[in-house]
Amino acid sequence: MLRQMSTTRIFATGAGALFLVFFIFQYMTPHAFSSTWSTSATRIGDPSSVFNATLGFQKIYVIDLPKRFDHRDGLSLAASMTGLQLEFVDGVSGLEKNYLPADYAKTDLDDGALFCWRAHINVARLMVEQNIASALVLEGDQDWDIRIKEQMYLYSEAARQYLSQPEDKPRRHLDFAPNTTPGASDAPYGAIEDWDMHWIGHCGQDFPPEDSDIPSSRVVIQNDDTVPESQHIDFGFGRHDLIEEYANHTRVVSHAKGGICMGAYALSLPGARNWLWRLGIESLFSAIDVMAQGFCDGWGGRPINKCLTVVPALFSSHRPAGNASAHSDIGHHQGYVDKAYTKNVRYSTRLNLGQLVEGNTDYVDSYKDQTPI
Numbered sequence: 069m070l071r072q073m074s075t076t077r078i079f080a081t082g083a084g085a086l087f088l089v090f091f092i093f094q095y096m097t098p099h100a101f102s103s104t105w106s107t108s109a110t111r112i113g114d115p116s117s118v119f120n121a122t123l124g125f126q127k128i129y130v131i132d133l134p135k136r137f138d139h140r141d142g143l144s145l146a147a148s149m150t151g152l153q154l155e156f157v158d159g160v161s162g163l164e165k166n167y168l169p170a171d172y173a174k175t176d177l178d179d180g181a182l183f184c185w186r187a188h189i190n191v192a193r194l195m196v197e198q199n200i201a202s203a204l205v206l207e208g209d210q211d212w213d214i215r216i217k218e219q220m221y222l223y224s225e226a227a228r229q230y231l232s233q234p235e236d237k238p239r240r241h242l243d244f245a246p247n248t249t250p251g252a253s254d255a256p257y258g259a260i261e262d263w264d265m266h267w268i269g270h271c272g273q274d275f276p277p278e279d280s281d282i283p284s285s286r287v288v289i290q291n292d293d294t295v296p297e298s299q300h301i302d303f304g305f306g307r308h309d310l311i312e313e314y315a316n317h318t319r320v321v322s323h324a325k326g327g328i329c330m331g332a333y334a335l336s337l338p339g340a341r342n343w344l345w346r347l348g349i350e351s352l353f354s355a356i357d358v359m360a361q362g363f364c365d366g367w368g369g370r371p372i373n374k375c376l377t378v379v380p381a382l383f384s385s386h387r388p389a390g391n392a393s394a395h396s397d398i399g400h401h402q403g404y405v406d407k408a409y410t411k412n413v414r415y416s417t418r419l420n421l422g423q424l425v426e427g428n429t430d431y432v433d434s435y436k437d438q439t440p441i
């Protein structure tokens with residue numbers, strides 16, 4: 069399995085490509101699929117800690133209702149097969165409306181949306197209470213590519229490159245150049261003071277336009293063969309700028325703009341405090357993802373906070389075959405799914421559980437290239 073994976077390398081352009089490939093071969097693969105938690109010898113904050121069981125964050129939390137045994141079965145096995153360590157945090161299935169922020173009364177949020185809001189705020193509060201430096205937060209239906217550690221390593225390098233640039237206008241398109249950025253923080257995703265949120269699983273983000281107050285720099289990762297060709301990409305509620313402006317197999321890291329859905333995001337400790345204040349205490353004006361969008365984009369008289377994102381997303385909802393009403397305990401999904409799928413994820417861990425458990429390397433590629441690179 070390890071050998072097989074090293075042939076599906078991720079190539080990056082730019083000066084760091086050789087280093088990166090070397091790095092992948094030398095260090096990455098042994099960690100990437102270890103099904104036991106490797107006690108990593110890396111320093112705290114070392115960029116290579118992205119390969120540890122919590123992807124270089126202090127924790128990976130999963131928000132899920134205790135009754136979703138189906139989610140936990142799938143997620144626990146997926147995590148075990150890709151070398152991740154998850155901590156489940158119970159979702160919320162009831163609350164007392166008298167104790168909500170006062171402006172809640174002006175919204176028309178239903179119980180599902182309120183419980184969801186509360187569950188996400190509970191995680192931010194958990195981080196604040198326990199002084200957790202950084203955590204990745206997943207919703208219970210999430211899926212990822214079996215190459216998630218390599219992908220997160222590229223993302224972390226791109227994020228650190230982005231953060232090492234001045235927050236500037238006009239916009240700048242930076243070719244991805246791993247490890248060549250002087251002064252870039254040693255912390256895997258940038259020093260925690262430098263970011264609030266990495267919004268890496270969503271169902272729509274836009275590139276910030278040049279004329280907005282949101283920083284509009286981008287880091288452009290080309291020739292990433294884990295990105296599906298354009299005909300397979302589902303942009304959800306986001307704009308299609310990626311495929312209008314860039315070649316196939318491009319992934320772009322930028323400031324968040326217009327983000328929607330909270331499938332997967334990381335918070336720094338300062339970010340969690342900021343969230344608890346802005347989204348938990350100060351106001352409850354909309355569903356949690358719309359509030360997170362306001363937090364990142366700085367609308368409604370709020371400041372622009374430091375949120376990075378990536379298109380296409382690295383985490384995505386897995387939809388098992390069967391009655392679509394099982395897809396969410398928040399929204400109301402209708403219909404029947406004949407064939408399980410995960411949008412935008414080529415080697416879906418959930419769709420390859422059988423292969424992974426049996427040690428069969430004949431992985432399902434859900435979005436095969438017409439013109440492979």
Ligand SMILES: *[C@@H]1O[C@H](CO)[C@@H](O)[C@H](O)[C@H]1NC(C)=O
Nearest residue numbers: 112113117120121124125126
């Ligand atoms: C992974 O690395 C991060 C950052 O260095 C650290 O906080 C975390 O404890 C590590 N996780 C594991 C499971 O070793």
Ligand SMILES: *[C@@H]1O[C@H](CO)[C@@H](O)[C@H](O)[C@H]1NC(C)=O
Nearest residue numbers: 297298311314315316438439
């Ligand atoms: C991606 O590749 C497919 C198949 O070769 C092609 O039809 C499509 O136009 C390409 N998209 C872009 C954005 O180049």
Ligand SMILES: *[C@@H]1O[C@H](CO)[C@@H](O)[C@H](O)[C@H]1NC(C)=O
Nearest residue numbers: 390391392393394402403404
């Ligand atoms: C799907 O589940 C919902 C809610 O339990 C139920 O009302 C509906 O009849 C089911 N649909 C099918 C096709 O089984």
